[in-house]
Amino acid sequence: MHSQIPQNACPLTPPDDPEIQAWVRLAHGYHQIARRLEQALDEHSLSLAQFEVLARVHFDSGMTQSELASRLLVSKGNICGLLDRMTAADLVQRQTDSEDRRVNRLSLTKGGKDLLAITLPVHLSIIKEMMSVLSPPELGALHTSLEKLSPEAAC
């Protein structure tokens, strides 16, 4: 036998499947961009999660807390806490639905809209900058692949 590599020293080898490699890159790319976005938002005492609520509620005004939770892939208790902090900061409003009094309809306050107007352009420019290493066709292919990965995500 001429096994040159001591196998039993390390039973687990780094996975080289393309799916796993893609996941590792996906996670790394996500964190890299997310950290950068968080840094920029920090100036306004806004977390990335809160920014996402801000943008989502703005672009989908009148949505319910449950809808928001499923859109952001978090629990309803989590959304409730997020909204507590954001209403305290006068960024978001809850309004009881007149037809179903269990439901809260969400919308931004003036302060929330103003803050979004300030932060969104910076946010977008950071994303564009970090994505600019990709050519338009690559960007298109990336989008198509990720679309398959989570079809229900809308912008």
Next chain:
Amino acid sequence: MHSQIPQNACPLTPPDDPEIQAWVRLAHGYHQIARRLEQALDEHSLSLAQFEVLARVHFDSGMTQSELASRLLVSKGNICGLLDRMTAADLVQRQTDSEDRRVNRLSLTKGGKDLLAITLPVHLSIIKEMMSVLSPPELGALHTSLEKLSPEAAC
């Protein structure tokens, strides 16, 4: 469905740039897979961050805390806390470097190796399952694009 509110009442329109769309998908895809992985790891009282430490230290045994921090894109204080919890759980060891006594060399304990051996296969199969909606060429393209996005990420 519900929101019959005219969008154009708002000055800010949803961004349709391909870079932004790609980011939205990227974030959603990441969270979707991450939640699923966390769920599976929860059974072993392991967080995703801790699992990543486990795998990274295993595949790169002897690495320092600084190296680990930069690899996982977190602060050194954060790594320190993570390792505190993981050494308390007897998963990881710190060993002072004999040549530079400021440095800690990291390695897995028997318990850490065993836990990785149990959790890694499940982890990988979840990733494969969720990535299986992509064809091999798509997977290749995704990997290539993400590689450009964060060139320094290794396996």
Next chain:
DNA sequence: TATTGTTATACTCTATAACTATA
């Protein structure tokens, strides 16, 4: 009974800054 949202609890993650030990 089922659903929406709230509350209570208990973690982990994360960053920053000041600190210690070593180089």
Next chain:
DNA sequence: TATAGTTATAGAGTATAACAATA
């Protein structure tokens, strides 16, 4: 002085489960 790691602090995010109000 500079670097590796630690500690202290602080806050946010997250989930779960039990609960209230409404349907």
